[in-house]
Amino acid sequence: MNLKEIIDRLNLKVFTSRASLDGTVTGGYTSDLLSDVMANAREGNLWITLQIHPNIVAVGKLKDLAGIVLVNGRQPEEETRQKAEEENLPLLGTEENSFVISGKLYFLLKEKEK
Amino acid sequence: MMVKIQGNEKESGLIETFSITGGDFHHAGQVSTQIKEILKELGIDPNIVRRAAIVAYEAEMNVVMYAQRGIFMLKVTPQQIKFFVQDEGQGIPDIELAMQEGYSTATPEMREMGFGAGMGLPNIKKNSDIFEISSEVGKGTCLNITIFLDQGKKQ
Numbered sequence: 001m002n003l004k005e006i007i008d009r010l011n012l013k014v015f016t017s018r019a020s021l022d023g024t025v026t027g028g029y030t031s032d033l034l035s036d037v038m039a040n041a042r043e044g045n046l047w048i049t050l051q052i053h054p055n056i057v058a059v060g061k062l063k064d065l066a067g068i069v070l071v072n073g074r075q076p077e078e079e080t081r082q083k084a085e086e087e088n089l090p091l092l093g094t095e096e097n098s099f100v101i102s103g104k105l106y107f108l109l110k111e112k113e114k
Numbered sequence: 115m116m117v118k119i120q121g122n123e124k125e126s127g128l129i130e131t132f133s134i135t136g137g138d139f140h141h142a143g144q145v146s147t148q149i150k151e152i153l154k155e156l157g158i159d160p161n162i163v164r165r166a167a168i169v170a171y172e173a174e175m176n177v178v179m180y181a182q183r184g185i186f187m188l189k190v191t192p193q194q195i196k197f198f199v200q201d202e203g204q205g206i207p208d209i210e211l212a213m214q215e216g217y218s219t220a221t222p223e224m225r226e227m228g229f230g231a232g233m234g235l236p237n238i239k240k241n242s243d244i245f246e247i248s249s250e251v252g253k254g255t256c257l258n259i260t261i262f263l264d265q266g267k268k269q
Contacts, residue, residue: 032228033228033229033231033233034175034227034228034229034231035172035229035231035232035233035234035237036231036233038168038171038172038233038237039168039233039237039240043164049228051227051228053139053227054139054140055139055142055143055227055228056228057143058142058143058144058146058147058171059143059171061143061147061150062143062146062147062150062167062168062171063164063167064164079140087147
């Protein structure tokens with residue numbers, strides 16, 4: 001499913017202005033532990049997390065993720081946002097918590113599969 | 115700070131050396147990101163690049179978290195990718211324990227940032243074909259990792 005469509009349907013905030021939103025989302029992974037994401041997220045996944053520091057961008061880039069969704073209305077650190085712009089990695093946000101936004105994304109992707 | 119201090123391409127393969135500064139979370143991840151780009155540019159199979167990226171990231175973060183400084187050497191030959199990571203740092207008193215998934219000596223600050231899942235060394239081992247580790251307490255740790263490019267010819 002196209003990232004842009006997910007952003008619209010889940011009403012996600014977009015923190016990066018230049019990163020391309022044309023990517024395809026293959027699934028999602030929810031975790032706040034970076035090594036867990038390194039080990040278990042898949043290429044094209046949307047990563048749902050409460051971490052906002054710059055290192056999340058390196059993880060997103062190394063794993064070829066479709067983007068990162070920050071939960072609970074968290075704002076990225078400015079350096080995180082800048083790095084995401086540089087690396088062309090969409091940085092998104094939601095007021096929802098990890099459980100709710102993961103559920104919504106799951107059903108959206110399932111619905112699309114049908 | 116991360117500085118690429120040497121790079122040359124010989125008949126035998128490509129060698130790049132990077133230095134990593136302990137405690138520098140600001141630049142953490144840059145060395146592994148560069149290594150991944152190099153491997154991608156060399157046209158290496160994406161599945162192998164993905165494994166190598168995990169290994170490189172975890173090895174780099176271990177130096178950032180537990181050492182004063184370290185060097186990261188990448189060597190690519192037609193047969194294999196080799197990582198040699200040597201740091202000057204606190205070292206590991208019990209390697210067997212450190213290899214157990216879930217065991218971590220990360221500080222509360224590191225854990226808050228999402229590090230210290232106790233998955234670093236296990237992730238490295240899982241994604242390597244040959245994994246060698248040696249460590250001396252108070253001196254540092256040395257990793258020697260090989261990933262074969264032709265997985266059919268895995269030795």
